Amino acid sequence: GAVVSQHPSRVICKSGTSVKIECRSLDFQATTMFWYRQFPKKSLMLMATSNEGSKATYEQGVEKDKFLINHASLTLSTLTVTSAHPEDSSFYICSAKKGLAGSTDTQYFGPGTRLTVL
């Protein structure tokens, strides 16, 4: 199979604090990982694409200094929401892809992290 885990599954934090979310591919090496944000009953909004060992590519309108992405290994990517505010509350989902960077193979999604900023 292709299993992707995310941790934590839920997090509640105070405004102004930073939150780190981990995304791991458990049984395969992920050349590319994607970070999405999903609002209630809405589609997936791609935030950034990260390839192992290189800087993430952020989508237009996504602040890279606010959403720090690190893809240090082929099985782990992290998203840090810095100085979180209530409007950052959302469902964050990562996905991981096998195959060559740039290929459009199947993406395997993690279970998501529900972030609530008070």
Added chain:
Amino acid sequence: GQQVMQIPQYQHVQEGEDFTTYCNSSTTLSNIQWYKQRPGGHPVFLIQLVKSGEVKKQKRLTFQFGEAKKNSSLHITATQTTDVGTYFCAGADRGSTLGRLYFGRGTQLTVWP
């Protein structure tokens, strides 16, 4: 830029009725993928279509990829309550060097018993 439009946004059907969701891309795609997200869950890969005019079936689900590789559909025959969820199409841009997918907004399917 690349856009993938998906309709309808919502569909409510009686159990046993058929259901179809449609996707249309502004540009030619290299492939299209379909995902299902159950309420409270995360997207799960269903299928990938690559060839022009391709049709694939998974039990009661039929997936089609248009001849021009710009549109696709998912048809469910005789829906069941287990089909409830949001179905997303995701198109892969031929010109993409990042391997990203462009997701449609999804069709939320409700099935009444």
